[in-house]
Amino acid sequence: xxxxxxxxxxxxxxxxxxxxxxxxxxxxxxxxxxxxxxxxxxxxxxxxxxxxxxxxxxxxxxxxxxxxxxxxxxxxxxxxxxxxxxxxxxxxxxxxxxxxxxxxxxxxxxxxxxxxxxxxxxxxxxxxxxxxxxxxxxxxxxxxxxxxxxxxxxxxxxxxxxxxxxxxxxxxxxxxxxxxxxxxxxxxxxxxxxxxxxxxxxxxxxxxxxxxxxxxxxxxxxxxxxxxxxxxxxxxxxxxxxxxxxxxxxxxxxxxxxxxxxxxxxxxxxxxxxxxxxxxxxxxxxxxxxxxxxxxxxxxxxxxxxxxxxxxxxxxxxxxxxxxxxxxxxxxxxxxxxxxxxxxxxxxxxxxxxxxxxxxxxxxxxxxxxxxxxxxxxx
Numbered sequence: 618x619x620x621x622x623x624x625x626x627x628x629x630x631x632x633x634x635x636x637x638x639x640x641x642x643x644x645x646x647x648x649x650x651x652x653x654x655x656x657x658x659x660x661x662x663x664x665x666x667x668x669x670x671x672x673x674x675x676x677x678x679x680x681x682x683x684x685x686x687x688x689x690x691x692x693x694x695x696x697x698x699x700x701x702x703x704x705x706x707x708x709x710x711x712x713x714x715x716x717x718x719x720x721x722x723x724x725x726x727x728x729x730x731x732x733x734x735x736x737x738x739x740x741x742x743x744x745x746x747x748x749x750x751x752x753x754x755x756x757x758x759x760x761x762x763x764x765x766x767x768x769x770x771x772x773x774x775x776x777x778x779x780x781x782x783x784x785x786x787x788x789x790x791x792x793x794x795x796x797x798x799x800x801x802x803x804x805x806x807x808x809x810x811x812x813x814x815x816x817x818x819x820x821x822x823x824x825x826x827x828x829x830x831x832x833x834x835x836x837x838x839x840x841x842x843x844x845x846x847x848x849x850x851x852x853x854x855x856x857x858x859x860x861x862x863x864x865x866x867x868x869x870x871x872x873x874x875x876x877x878x879x880x881x882x883x884x885x886x887x888x889x890x891x892x893x894x895x896x897x898x899x900x901x902x903x904x905x906x907x908x909x910x911x912x913x914x915x916x917x918x919x920x921x922x923x924x925x926x927x928x929x930x931x932x933x934x935x936x937x938x939x940x941x942x943x944x945x946x947x948x949x950x951x952x953x954x955x956x957x958x959x960x961x962x963x964x965x966x967x968x969x970x971x972x973x974x975x976x977x978x979x980x981x982x983x984x985x986x987x988x989x990x991x992x993x994x995x996x
Contacts, residue, residue, distance in 0.1 A: 630931035631972050631981040634813055638976035643869050650865035657861075662841070665864040670824070672871060673808075676791075677800040679826040683836045684859025688787045688809025690840070691823035692720030692757070694857065695805045698825075698835035699755055699781050701726050706752040710740040711941050711961030713759045717785050718942040720807075721757070728951075729753070730943050732958040736901045738762060738914065741960070742770035749774070755781045760789035760799050762937070763815070763881075763911035764902060768794050768802040783807060786826075790815040791878045793907035800826045810867055815881070815911050816874050818863040877975035881910035884977050888913055891986035895993050897923075898967070912937055916967035924969060926992035932985050935970040 654665060666684050674682040685691050701707060703725035709717050711730040721728040731748050734741045740758045756775050758766035768784075775782045782803030786792075789799035790808070800806035805827035810818040825836045838845060843854030885908070889899055898916035902908045914937060917923045924934050941961045943953040956962065972985055 629933045631933065631977075631985055633933040633935050633970070633972050634974045635976055636812055636817070638974070639870075643873060646869045647866055650869050651862060654861045654865050660861045662858055663861045665861040665868065666859050669859070669864040669868050669871075672868060673824060674826055676798070676871060676874075677806070677826045678798050679801050679806075680828045680830060681833045682824050682826045683833050683840065684864060685823045685825065685836070685840050686857035686859065687821040688807060688811060688823040689716045689720055689723075690855070690857040691787075691807035691809065691825050692717065692783070692785060693723040694836050694839045694855070695783050695807050695825045695827075695832070696720060696724045696726070696755060697839055698832045699783065699804070701754050704752065705754045706750060708740075708745065708748050708753060708756045709942075710757075710759050710761070711943055711958035712738060712938070712964050713761060713785070713942070714787075714938055715942045715945065715947070716787075716809075717757060717759055718948065726754070727752075728942070728948070730941075730953065730958055730961070732960050733761075733964070734767070735960040735963065737764055737767075737903055738900075738964060739764065739766035740771065742767045742774060745771060745774045746778075749778050749780070753778065753780055755783050757783045757785055758803070759785040759787075760792060762900065762914045763788055763792055763909040764900075765789060765792050765794040765799050765802065765906050767903070772803065781805075787811075787814065788911040789909060790911075791874050792909045795905045801828075804829060805832055810863070815878060815909055816867060816870055819866050820863060822859050822863040822867065823857075824859065878909045880975035881973060882908070884973060884982055885910045885913055887979070887982045888915075888971060888986065891983075892989060895989060897989065910973060913971045913973045914964075914968050915971060916964065917969055918967060920967055920969050923989070923992055927985070927988055930984070930988045932988055933972060936968060937970050938968070939965050941965050 670682040705726040706729045707721040709728045712733045718728045731744050784803045784806035786799045786806045787809035792799040808824045810822035839854045840857045843850045843852040
């Protein structure tokens with residue numbers, strides 16, 4: 618789940634992300650996939666969804682997957698399938714897109730924030746245990762910006778307290794932790810396939826992956842009005858079904874995901890080398906993880922000045938995310954004091970996302986580096 622905050626620029630010589638640039642590679646295959654769906658005349662919960670669910674589960678390394686309408690629904694339906702409801706507490710990171718928190722609110726539970734590791738920007742396992750209460754039911758680590766959270770440590774704390782672990786893997790398609798793919802590291806994982814994701818659809822789409830057949834069956838029931846059999850409803854479900862067109866497109870793009878992630882890594886390596894002696898705080902990758910660089914999240918104390926210099930040169934940047942959920946108006950009733958999650962607040966003040974994507978050209982990366990270095994010299 619991404620919240621995009623572009624800076625206006627006369628011409629984006631270097632766009633933050635050019636989704637149309639993938640068309641020469643996969644456009645013909647996507648056209649054929651769309652024609653196949655239209656010719657078949659089945660558009661909801663058909664063979665494309667079934668095939669994608671099987672292929673995505675195999676890629677992630679889980680027993681199964683259930684396609685849903687979007688990433689927020691994937692989170693909230695997984696929480697419902699885990700039995701979370703009013704009066705319960707769910708531990709979430711203090712720095713994440715608000716959808717992680719909204720899913721907890723959607724099921725009537727209370728989000729309880731834990732600060733993040735200032736090096737990896739993911740939930741700090743050393744602060745996790747202190748947040749557990751008798752009402753805690755689930756921990757939701759977010760694999761932020763393309764890097765997994767410290768899952769072994771998080772799962773160990775959860776198991777000591779009888780808690781379940783739901784990965785928010787919306788930004789980590791293909792990422793690995795100690796050799797295992799994101800989405801196979803907890804009890805279940807929620808995915809978004811929003812168009813800007815490493816694996817993106819042509820609109821909203823999502824999925825839940827798990828090794829727990831009972832949980833997957835519950836999500837499958839919840840996504841379709843609580844019904845297995847037409848006009849017979851077992852529970853109060855919702856309408857959140859991955860449609861055939863999106864599934865067909867995702868199947869095409871899945872075949873390119875590892876290659877496109879490798880290209881992102883090449884872009885990231887160029888940034889890390891070209892900007893290593895500047896005042897930018899560059900992102901760090903933990904040694905036991907394979908980053909897929911959904912976002913190249915740097916930090917700068919004069920973020921606005923840097924973004925202005927880049928925008929003036931036609932380079933688009935974004936911010937992910939300026940306001941920690943605990944300080945947003947929406948969650949004012951939680952009465953979480955400013956300063957109580959210092960790393961999360963610091964990242965919100967300083968984070969700047971540089972152009973990133975598998976189709977970013979070397980000269981665009983070089984221009985971005987050059988403008989940043991020039992801005993450093995003139996400041």
